[in-house]
Amino acid sequence: MSDGPINDFPSGLLFDEAMAIVAEVAAAHRLEAETVALSRCHGRVLAGDVDAPLSLPPFDNSAMDGFAFRHADLAGEQTVLRLIGEQFAGLDGGWSLAAGECVRITTGAPLPAGADTVAIKENVAVAGERVSVPRTALGQNVRYAGEDVRQGERVLQAGQLLTPARVSLAASLGLSSLRVRRKPTVAVFTSGDELVEPGMSLQPGQIYDSNRDLLMGLLRADGLEPTAWPRLPDDPKQVEIALRDAACAFDLVFTCGAVSAGEKDHIPAVLREFGRIHLWKVKMRPGMPLLFGSMDQARMLGLPGNPVSVMATYMTFGRALIDGLQGRSEARPRFRARLVGSIEKTHPRREFIRARLFSDDAGVLRVDPNPATGSHRLRAAADSDALMVVAEGPQTLADGAVMDVLPY
């Protein structure tokens, strides 16, 4: 391994500069498109636009259970019509109404030819064939063909995330599969000789590995199916072997720890020697030692080892990488909330502060920062449900200032 300075790549970048590099590298390594059965499309990113092969609703139909008739037949407060049959939701009975006739109809059933209005059954008196319907506005309780979607109209676009409603829309159009981007396969590594598996006994100087569950949980919550690898020891040869092995089998390799300046922080040197570093160190807090590169077929994101650094870097760079690889072009929802209390920030880096989100009595979303500083303090993260973002440079923020927040 080379002993020279590791400096032939961008370093000490502004947050937005680093994000731009991640987006660019991800776009250059976009995952291939595949055709997937609709039931497996949830959470996937669409690879192509979808134009409606049919209109929705496909035919005029009733919005309520009741009686369908011709509005022109109504006279006065009550009109007696002649019941000629039933049209339930399902096969079209081919009914056609002549003057003074009506048909019993259920919700979703096709409207008989000639009918243009439906009275709900609760307001109708039926005696044999005689049906007394009240005054009803023209078109009442009718759902028109094409009022939701017109045939040929673009309803979904490449780059959109397939939410349950979007998958359901595709189903309603009769589509049984969609072109989506492959989901990245993800390997997760934690690293450090101090780490012990929860459940084992601790020797002096050791701590339990908490980042593995943190990162696996964050990835799973984003719909990925990560694979946890055995922990990396603080040994450069073993780090090299494990990372090279993972890099030829996974799209994404996430590591936690061993990316800072310590004597045992081997990951940057391994990445440089056997792959390529795209950037190292970002002006953010926590998360400053973030490392991003490529090795073999994988993109590698080296998250700093402190737990809150893992959260801040995953929720920003990790997600940008995952979204970029899948060509997700629709921005994730942005949340903004008003600050509780005030903040005086003096350092130059962008800061991510653990905070609680809540709606106040006036219906205003508020964000209440946790006073704990220190990216090792996991308890403050567990007591919080969002990271609040404070912009670069010195900032004096008063109560009520509008803040960007990343809920988790």
Ligand SMILES: Nc1nc2c(c(=O)[nH]1)N[C@H]1C(S)=C(S)[C@@H](COP(=O)(O)OP(=O)(O)OC[C@H]3O[C@@H](n4cnc5c(N)ncnc54)[C@H](O)[C@@H]3O)O[C@H]1N2
């Ligand atoms: N001289 C310098 N020292 C440090 C710098 C620096 O720039 N110069 N950066 C500091 C910052 S900021 C951070 S963040 C940390 C990150 O360092 P590493 O990514 O190399 O992480 P480690 O040293 O391996 O670990 C940091 C910290 O986190 C604990 N840790 C690591 N992995 C886990 C895990 N899986 N579960 C629980 N806890 C974990 C580890 O024990 C350390 O306490 O470096 C600063 N130092």
Ligand code: MOO
């Ligand atoms: O930047 Mo470190 O990630 O302060 O904790």
